[in-house]
Amino acid sequence: MEDKKVNVFSTPTCPFCKKTKEFLKQKGVEYIDHDVTSDKGALEEMRRLTEGGLSVPVIQIGDEVIVGFDKGKIEELLG
Amino acid sequence: MKGVTIYTLRGCPFCSRAKAFLTEKGIEFDEIEVEPRSGAWKVMKAVTNSGSLPQIIVGDEPIGGYGDLVTLEAVGELWEKLGRPRPGDTPRIYDLIIIGGGPAGLSAAIYAARKLMKTLIISKDIGGQVTWTYDIDNYLGFSEIDTVELISKFEEHIEKYDVEKMEGVEVISVDLAGSIKKVFCDDGSLYNAKTVILAMGKRPRPLGVPGEKELVGKGVAYCSTCDAPLFKGLKAVVVGGGNSALEAALDLINVAKKVYLISLTPLTGDPILIDKVTASERSEIITEHNTLGIKGDKVVTGIEIKPLENGATRVIDVDGVFIEIGLLPNSELVVDTLTTNTMGEIVVDSQCRTGMAGVFAAGDVTDVLFKQVIIATGEGAKAALSAYNYIINRK
Numbered sequence: 001m002e003d004k005k006v007n008v009f010s011t012p013t014c015p016f017c018k019k020t021k022e023f024l025k026q027k028g029v030e031y032i033d034h035d036v037t038s039d040k041g042a043l044e045e046m047r048r049l050t051e052g053g054l055s056v057p058v059i060q061i062g063d064e065v066i067v068g069f070d071k072g073k074i075e076e077l078l079g
Numbered sequence: 080m081k082g083v084t085i086y087t088l089r090g091c092p093f094c095s096r097a098k099a100f101l102t103e104k105g106i107e108f109d110e111i112e113v114e115p116r117s118g119a120w121k122v123m124k125a126v127t128n129s130g131s132l133p134q135i136i137v138g139d140e141p142i143g144g145y146g147d148l149v150t151l152e153a154v155g156e157l158w159e160k161l162g163r164p165r166p167g168d169t170p171r172i173y174d175l176i177i178i179g180g181g182p183a184g185l186s187a188a189i190y191a192a193r194k195l196m197k198t199l200i201i202s203k204d205i206g207g208q209v210t211w212t213y214d215i216d217n218y219l220g221f222s223e224i225d226t227v228e229l230i231s232k233f234e235e236h237i238e239k240y241d242v243e244k245m246e247g248v249e250v251i252s253v254d255l256a257g258s259i260k261k262v263f264c265d266d267g268s269l270y271n272a273k274t275v276i277l278a279m280g281k282r283p284r285p286l287g288v289p290g291e292k293e294l295v296g297k298g299v300a301y302c303s304t305c306d307a308p309l310f311k312g313l314k315a316v317v318v319g320g321g322n323s324a325l326e327a328a329l330d331l332i333n334v335a336k337k338v339y340l341i342s343l344t345p346l347t348g349d350p351i352l353i354d355k356v357t358a359s360e361r362s363e364i365i366t367e368h369n370t371l372g373i374k375g376d377k378v379v380t381g382i383e384i385k386p387l388e389n390g391a392t393r394v395i396d397v398d399g400v401f402i403e404i405g406l407l408p409n410s411e412l413v414v415d416t417l418t419t420n421t422m423g424e425i426v427v428d429s430q431c432r433t434g435m436a437g438v439f440a441a442g443d444v445t446d447v448l449f450k451q452v453i454i455a456t457g458e459g460a461k462a463a464l465s466a467y468n469y470i471i472n473r474k
Contacts, residue, residue, distance in 0.1 A: 013213050014305035018227045019206075037308040037334075052378040054309045054399060055296035067296050071204070072247050 004062035004078070006031035009046040016069040017057040023071065029078060081138035081161055083108040086123045088115070092252045092263065093145040094133040099269035100148060103170055106161065108135075137161060172271045173197045173243075175466050176262050178250050178412070179278035181207025182452045183442025185233045186459030187276050187466075192240035194467045199243045199270060201250055201262065206230040207280045208406075208443065209452050213304050218453055229452075245270075253412050255438045273473075274466040277425060277433070277440040278459060279409035281450070286318060286402050290373030298379025298399045303327035310335045310399050316382050318370050319403035320344055325352035327401045332359045339395060340364045341384055373400050408444045420446050431462035439466055 006024065008031050010017035024031050034042035036056065046058050049065045059066045061077040083101065085108050087094035101108050113120040113132070120130070127134045127141035135142050137160045142151055151157040175191045177184045180202030191198040206226070209215065214225045221229065237244075245264070254261040255275060262270045283301040285291060291299055300306040303317075307330035315335045317328045320342030329352070331338045338361055340346075345366050346353050356362050367387045374381035374394060382400055385392040408424045410417075417433050417440075418426040425440040427433055427447070433440050441447075441462040442455035 011305065011308040013308060014302075015210050015213055015225070015227050016302075016305055018225070019210065022227065022231075037311065043309070050296070053296050054298050054378070055300060055306055056309065 003030070005060075006078075007034060007060040008032070009034045009036050009042060009049075009056060009058040009060075011035065011037050011056050014056050020057045020059060020069045020074075023069070023074070027078065083161070084111065084136040085109070086111050086113055086120075086127075086132060086134040086136075088113060088132040091132055095251055095265065095267055096263050096269070097133045097135060097145040097148055098267040099263055100145070100152070102267055103269055104152065170269075170271055172259060172273065173199045174272065174470060175199070175274045175276065175463070176201060176260065176270055176272040177276045177278060178202070178253075178262065179207070179280055179409075179442070179444070180205040180244070180246065181278060181280045181442060181455065182209060182233065183280070183444075183455040183459035183462070184276070184278035185237060186456035187278065187441060187463040188237050188242045188459075189240065190460045190463035191466065192237075192242050194463070196463075196467060196470070198241075199245065199272070201245045201248055201264065201270070203247065203249050205234060205244075205246060211302050211304065215452060217451070250412060255413070255416060255435055258437070260437060273470055274437045274439065276431075276459070276462045276466060277410075277413060277438070277444060278442045278455075278462070279412070279444045280455075281406035281408050281443045283402065284405045284407045286370055286373075286404065288370055288372045290375060290379075291400075291402070294373055294375055294379050294400075297377065298375060298397075299373060300399060300401050301403075303330040303401050303403070306399075307331050307401075308334055312336050313398040314396065315339070315399040315401060316341055316395065316397045317401045317403055318342075318382075319405075320346045320348065320366065321403070321405070322348040322352060323405075324348065324401075324403035325356055327403050328356050328362060331399075331401070332356070332361050335361065335399075338362045339382075339397065341368050341370060341382070342366045343369060343387070406443070406450075410444055422446075429461075430465040431458060432465060437466075437469055 036043040036046055064077050066073050123134055124130045135148050174196035175198045177187050177200045180200050188200050209226050216223050249265045251265050252263045259271050260275045311334045314337045315331045316339045317324050318341050325348040328338050328340045368384045371383040381394045381396045383394045410423050410425050424446040427440050427445045431439045431441050439462040441458035443450045
């Protein structure tokens with residue numbers, strides 16, 4: 001199965017962001033972490049993906065976007 | 080062998096019980112989810128002569144709802160209708176089911192496992208409220224540790240014992256009277272145990288105003304540790320007057336252009352925090368005001384407030400609203416069967432007993448006076464030991 005590209009939009013102090021990244025690491029899934037507090041482009045991209053959302057973590061798997069650490073949905077989208 | 084069809088409604092506890100019952104008995108079924116008054120519902124009503132849910136049909140014959148299903152099985156008639164012999168084996172019975180995987184529940188699991196109790200933890204997620212903050216400085220032995228790491232340590236500890244875990248599953252109803260307690264989950268499963276420990280903790284109290292639910296994640300937030308940094312250069316409001324609200328305001332003052340603190344009453348938090356917030360040029364404290372609504376179409380654009388004493392309603396333009404007005408106990412499962420206090424917390428004695436035999440509770444969901452991680456872990460241990468005593472004294 002083809003691997004989907006995974007992007008995580010996070011802030012450094014958010015514990016759910018940390019949980020998300022640890023979960024992905026545990027599953028051996030490669031992802032790119034974007035710190036939206038220091039990367040303005042990433043912040044804009046995150047808000048675009050979530051239609052103006054202001055909440056982290058945001059996880060982009062392929063074309064799908066998940067807001068919040070939703071373990072079940074992440075597993076489902078990873079296949 | 081005849082097939083079974085069940086008509087269900089999402090969120091309906093008797094529908095889940097019926098499915099769990101069929102699953103437990105090893106009876107396969109086709110499920111048709113319906114909305115009341117929909118086309119499918121009308122078909123169901125025509126076939127069964129009833130509009131209530133669930134409706135179970137064996138072959139072509141409607142047999143009724145959950146109660147009818149259970150009765151039919153008990154007298155053996157269900158098996159006759161199915162054209163199958165009745166199976167002889169009994170369902171698995173745990174010594175203990177722990178509902179809730181926060182510090183109280185996890186601590187209870189260790190103690191139960193070490194007493195060789197067959198234990199199952201059922202929890203939507205592991206960690207609970209402690210994971211909403213970044214670090215914790217007052218857990219004995221760890222002068223400063225981030226909460227994700229602390230919970231990992233708890234989980235690693237439990238891995239060393241034979242404790243079953245059902246994670247990502249929510250308990251939707253419980254039958255706690257009787258010698259075998261039944262726990263029904265949202266995935267249709269049913270678990271049985273001799274004892275239950277309720278450790279469901281608390282959740283943030285919502286404001287309950289228009290615009291709040293619609294704009295969660297679009298400017299409405301409950302966790303400033305997570306989301307405050309996103310409001311760099313923007314304007315935000317914190318609703319609340321206690322320490323959580325003041326701390327959220329301080330988180331925001333570091334990054335935001337302007338921070339309003341709106342409280343229904345005079346501020347109740349620690350003076351040291353009040354001073355820090357007051358000292359900032361970017362903050363404005365507005366007390367004795369009620370929040371009427373959160374404005375905004377796709378994202379938050381403002382908050383509508385009104386003074387308690389006479390005065391006009393006004394809207395303050397903001398990009399974010401952080402709600403820090405306290406916590407609600409997750410006691411809905413038992414609020415009509417167990418004693419709870421005026422805040423909805425489960426009342427327990429010094430042995431974590433609830434007053435119903437074999438049912439114990441621990442942690443923030445109870446009326447324990449102070450809500451701290453280390454207190455929750457202590458209470459969890461007590462509850463497990465009490466459950467153990469209950470079981471060995473029963474035999």
